[in-house]
Amino acid sequence: MYQLEEWAVRQLVAVLQxxxxxxxxxxxxxxxxxxxxxxxxxxxSLSAEEASRPVAGSSVAAHVHHVTFALDASRDWIRGEWTPRDWTDSWRVQAVDADAWQRLQRDLRRAYSELREEVERRGTSSEEAFGGAVAAVAHCAYHLGAVRQKVALLRGR
Known part of the structure; x- marks a missing residue:
């Protein structure tokens, strides 16, 4: 890998992290x-009840499920697996009970870890892979902002 590619991957991973x-x-x-x-x-720190409460249109649980779906899609894209996805399915979860909320958070951690590994391995293997990695970071940053705003509203801040 060229030095620029190494830097690009390190920085993508740093921002994703x-x-x-x-x-x-x-x-x-x-x-x-x-x-x-x-x-x-x-x-x-959110309870399942808080995560399920719609704030400005959607719940935190919905965003977590959507981000997990997107992370898996991005991981596959970077691998060169460009199978079409039903993105409407990424918003199907709106409310969760305590067990489902814990599972959703575990799935998010797993998907993040797998995407991070894939960016490290193949993030600059092709233009499409690099584009997918950059898009994944941007998408995650967007949803981080949305979730933080929802959490602030839930907590009355």
Whole structure:
């Protein structure tokens, strides 16, 4: 891999990591500091009831399911598996009970981990793979912002 490709992959992974895990440094690319600023930290303190409550149109649970679906699709895209997806299915979950909420969070962690590994392995293997990796990071950053706004509204902030 050329040096530029190595840098590109490292930076894609760093920004993806920040979107999910928050920043563990005294600076960040785009989130507040600390793990609670990432998507995983933003949702872990919510109860299933809170995660299921629609805020400005959709619930946090719906966003978590959608992001998980998108992460899996992005992972497959980077692998070169361009099978069409039914994206309406990515919004089918709106409300969850406690068990389903825990499962949804586990699925999100798994999908994030698998995408991260795929970006590290094949993120610059083709134009399509690189484009898919960049798109995945942008999509996750968007939903992080949406979820953080919903959490703030749920908590009355």
């Amino acid at each position: 920040e979107a999910f895990e928050g920043s563990d440094r005294d600076w960040s690319y785009f989130t507040d500091e600390g793990p609670q600023a990432g998507l995983l930290g933003s949702v872990e």
